[in-house]
Amino acid sequence: MTTEQKTPPKMSYEQAREELGRVVERLEAGGTSLEESLALWERGEELAALCQRWLDGARAKLDAAREARTQ
Template sequence: MSEPNAVEQYETMLAELQAVVERLEHGELSLAEALRLYERGAELAAACQQLLDTAELRVRQLDET
């Protein structure tokens, strides 16, 4: 199986982030579980932002050529 490309990585992480947010919004979690999910969500959000920043940089570089 080949390594996922940036678009696939982004879509996978975004789907996981959406699931994390839904679980947090639904509630009924222990404080420990809520903190764990919050931390995971923060990691996913940062990773998604990094992929978007990289894509934006590539687009800007292409526009300059």
């Protein structure tokens, strides 16, 4: 696990998911410059990774709880 993964995310899963949705909407709407589109894409990648870390953490907690119950 990297240091980045150990650090708690600064925004909630819901906040990250909502912002990711807005980023996708802006990209799909078009009308942005290449530079802005690239910046939006990069932000979307960051948000998607953050959401995935939240989901991975939740899965790990569920797995640990299940494991503890069976012991």
